[in-house]
Amino acid sequence: MSGDLLAELREIAAAPVGSWRSLVHQRYAGDAELIRQALLWLAAERAGADDDATPQAEIDPRYELVARLDTGATATVWQARDRTLQRTVAIKLFHDRGSNAVSSVIGEARAACDVISDHVVRVLDAHHGERSYIVMEMVGEHDATGALVPGLPASDTRPRSVREAARWVMQIARGVHDAHLRGVFHRDLNPRNVLITPISRRARIADFGLAARERTGAACMRGTPGYLAPEQARGGARDPVAMDVWGLGAIAYDLLAGHAPWVGAPGDEGETGETGETGDEPWDRATSGAPPPPLRRAIPRTLRRIVERALALDPAARYASAAEVGDELAAFLDRRPTSHDRARVRRVWLWSARNPQVALTGIVALVLLGLVAGAVWALEGLRAEGRALAVELDVQRAEEERIAHSVQATRDELAAIEQRLAHRNRDLTALAERIDVERAAHVVTIAAKEGALQQATYEARALLGQIDDVRADQAVAESTGRVFERIWASARHEADTATHERIRIQGERDSAIAELAELRLRLEQLQRELERLRPLPPAPPSTANNLPEQEELAPHGDFAEVL
Amino acid sequence: MTVDRTTDADMAAQFERIIRRVKASMSYRGSYSTRDILGALVARWVHSGEWQRLRALPPAERHIGPSVRRFILDRLEQVRGRGEPVEVDALALPSDDDLVEQVETAELHVWLADRVAELQRGEVDARMRIPLAHPIEVGEVLARALRGFTQRRIAVELDIALGLVNRRIAEGTSYLVVLRGIEEGIEGILGEEAMS
Numbered sequence: 001m002s003g004d005l006l007a008e009l010r011e012i013a014a015a016p017v018g019s020w021r022s023l024v025h026q027r028y029a030g031d032a033e034l035i036r037q038a039l040l041w042l043a044a045e046r047a048g049a050d051d052d053a054t055p056q057a058e059i060d061p062r063y064e065l066v067a068r069l070d071t072g073a074t075a076t077v078w079q080a081r082d083r084t085l086q087r088t089v090a091i092k093l094f095h096d097r098g099s100n101a102v103s104s105v106i107g108e109a110r111a112a113c114d115v116i117s118d119h120v121v122r123v124l125d126a127h128h129g130e131r132s133y134i135v136m137e138m139v140g141e142h143d144a145t146g147a148l149v150p151g152l153p154a155s156d157t158r159p160r161s162v163r164e165a166a167r168w169v170m171q172i173a174r175g176v177h178d179a180h181l182r183g184v185f186h187r188d189l190n191p192r193n194v195l196i197t198p199i200s201r202r203a204r205i206a207d208f209g210l211a212a213r214e215r216t217g218a219a220c221m222r223g224t225p226g227y228l229a230p231e232q233a234r235g236g237a238r239d240p241v242a243m244d245v246w247g248l249g250a251i252a253y254d255l256l257a258g259h260a261p262w263v264g265a266p267g268d269e270g271e272t273g274e275t276g277e278t279g280d281e282p283w284d285r286a287t288s289g290a291p292p293p294p295l296r297r298a299i300p301r302t303l304r305r306i307v308e309r310a311l312a313l314d315p316a317a318r319y320a321s322a323a324e325v326g327d328e329l330a331a332f333l334d335r336r337p338t339s340h341d342r343a344r345v346r347r348v349w350l351w352s353a354r355n356p357q358v359a360l361t362g363i364v365a366l367v368l369l370g371l372v373a374g375a376v377w378a379l380e381g382l383r384a385e386g387r388a389l390a391v392e393l394d395v396q397r398a399e400e401e402r403i404a405h406s407v408q409a410t411r412d413e414l415a416a417i418e419q420r421l422a423h424r425n426r427d428l429t430a431l432a433e434r435i436d437v438e439r440a441a442h443v444v445t446i447a448a449k450e451g452a453l454q455q456a457t458y459e460a461r462a463l464l465g466q467i468d469d470v471r472a473d474q475a476v477a478e479s480t481g482r483v484f485e486r487i488w489a490s491a492r493h494e495a496d497t498a499t500h501e502r503i504r505i506q507g508e509r510d511s512a513i514a515e516l517a518e519l520r521l522r523l524e525q526l527q528r529e530l531e532r533l534r535p536l537p538p539a540p541p542s543t544a545n546n547l548p549e550q551e552e553l554a555p556h557g558d559f560a561e562v563l
Numbered sequence: 564m565t566v567d568r569t570t571d572a573d574m575a576a577q578f579e580r581i582i583r584r585v586k587a588s589m590s591y592r593g594s595y596s597t598r599d600i601l602g603a604l605v606a607r608w609v610h611s612g613e614w615q616r617l618r619a620l621p622p623a624e625r626h627i628g629p630s631v632r633r634f635i636l637d638r639l640e641q642v643r644g645r646g647e648p649v650e651v652d653a654l655a656l657p658s659d660d661d662l663v664e665q666v667e668t669a670e671l672h673v674w675l676a677d678r679v680a681e682l683q684r685g686e687v688d689a690r691m692r693i694p695l696a697h698p699i700e701v702g703e704v705l706a707r708a709l710r711g712f713t714q715r716r717i718a719v720e721l722d723i724a725l726g727l728v729n730r731r732i733a734e735g736t737s738y739l740v741v742l743r744g745i746e747e748g749i750e751g752i753l754g755e756e757a758m759s
Binding site for chain 2: 005006009033034036037038039040041043044045047069070071152153155156192
């Protein structure tokens with residue numbers, strides 16, 4: 001059913017355009033949605049067919065279009081045959097049919113046709129009319145079978161090595177310099193605008209669509225976003241030479257890194273391609289004030305330095321001309337020192353790389369010289385060593401003689417010692433005999449002393465028993481003494497108590513005596529009172545005199561009882 | 564059956580407009596000219612959310628031109644702060660009509676990218692009555708075409724013939740044109756009489 005529908009639509013598309021509507025209504029009557037889609041599909045197919053169709057009718061009959069080489073955003077490039085000059089050419093046919101295309105065609109053709117260089121694609125002719133186109137030199141080469149193989153843009157043909165990338169950029173720099181000498185400034189250098197020949201693999205510049213004819217002019221804000229010079233992106237670019245030098249650096253960067261300076265490497269965050277409207281766009285990166293990411297370290301340092309200088313953010317810090325870039329790259333490719341190779345060792349290394357045979361010969365000569373010098377040095381060392389050994393031999397011989405004399409003297413000395421030893425042995429034998437005699441006497445003495453010792457032991461033991469008895473008596477005496485001491489202490493205590501009691505009683509007696517004296521005084525007072533009060537009958541004097549004596553003795557008698 | 568011939572011109576004009584805009588959006592790369600670089604800024608404006616806000620207003624009150632113009636000038640002013648002075652005043656900004664056209668183109672480009680991503684996943688829009696063969700391959704080819712790859716590079720990357728790349732682009736473009744027509748509503752072009 002699907003295939004049938006497509007086949008039906010293609011059948012209708014083959015009919016005249018004016019009949020499409022009737023045919024569609026006729027075939028799909030009642031299905032309004034399908035009618036609408038079919039009509040629109042037919043219109044789109046026709047538009048596509050217009051693009052696909054060979055526009056031979058719109059081209060000068062002098063040129064016969066042979067094959068479409070490529071289609072881009074603004075134009076399609078055709079391989080064509082120039083019937084007049086019997087040669088193959090390339091025709092760039094612009095899509096746009098308006099006045100913009102005309103001005104582009106004329107501007108590009110005029111700029112490019114003035115440049116004569118082996119590294120720039122020549123513009124042969126230009127037409128502006130209903131369809132504008134430029135006739136260019138065909139970049140291509142014949143293969144072994146004689147067939148013409150067209151060249152490809154550098155964006156589609158990656159370099160096989162770092163050196164090939166450097167060689168391409170050098171050739172482009174030469175072409176750009178040739179253009180500069182003719183007063184033409186490309187301003188849109190990028191790998192798409194560089195064609196690579198298929199067999200010899202040489203680079204040639206194409207597409208001068210944005211070329212300028214004056215070195216100074218209004219600020220420029222045009223180019224391809226991924227390859228824009230920073231000042232170009234900001235719209236402040238005024239030096240087209242600096243812009244083209246940047247472009248050379250950008251192409252080199254792309255060929256070496258695999259992506260444009262302002263387009264992140266595949267897999268980077270925020271990458272949305274050259275047309276990315278979101279995230280970190282090339283235009284944002286170009287105006288950020290930060291340099292492009294550094295090239296990987298596997299690329300030779302000199303080449304990296306060259307690219308970095310061409311891509312300097314400050315136009316004044318870049319190479320002054322495209323020729324300078326070309327010369328630097330040529331020096332790199334020829335292994336000659338560039339402006340970045342200032343170290344003497346580096347220059348010697350480059351010279352050696354440039355002149356390997358001479359360098360190798362020099363190295364071999366140096367090695368041989370070193371070997372000879374080493375052999376001579378070694379021989380001289382061996383000789384000196386021999387002389388030293390001879391001297392050492394003489395010294396050793398003298399030492400041997402001295403040792404022989406010493407041995408003989410030692411032997412003589414030993415003989416004398418042996419004699420002395422023999423005498424000594426005899427003395428020792430005699431001494432041993434005396435010792436035996438003394439030992440026997442000593443044994444007898446010891447036996448006697450042992451007997452005395454046993455006797456003394458018995459006596460000592462008896463003394464010890466007596467001492468023990470004395471000690472026991474002493475212990476008893478000490479115990480008894482302690483008992484006596486206690487009794488003595490008790491008796492002293494009782495005596496002290498009695499003394500205290502006696503003192504107390506003496507105090508009481510003194511008090512009683514004082515009281516008695518007082519009573520006597522009172523008595524006397526009473527008696528005197530009584531005498532005074534009593535009538536005069538005199539009392540017999542004996543009675544009166546005895547009484548006081550009785551009273552006086554009575555207390556004494558009481559006190560004696562108390563005491 | 565009668566066919567209203569008076570609407571042929573209108574229909575063709577609208578079809579032509581849809582086809583032209585789809586094709587322009589597909590080749591929209593923001594390269595080569597001041598106009599295109601400004602176009603990239605317009606695309607940024609579309610993503611800023613301002614377009615969403617204005618689209619909700621009645622057409623007479625949208626004033627897209629001044630808004631876009633102000634956005635571009637602000638952006639250039641920001642850039643000017645980072646480097647050498649830019650002659651902002653000397654830059655000729657597009658007219659309001661052109662800005663509106665650029666806004667629509669940028670918006671359409673986003674829409675196309677979404678549809679192409681669907682094709683890459685093998686998803687064909689259910690509203691589409693006309694079949695599309697090999698949707699994944701068409702999606703892969705169109706995705707690269709949208710990124711600005713030449714047909715030759717697409718052919719090398721996908722390891723297919725150059726002619727096949729061309730055919731897939733044509734098939735994909737027709738698919739997108741019809742889908743865009745469905746999106747915009749093409750029934751108004753053809754009168755009810757013509758439909759009956």
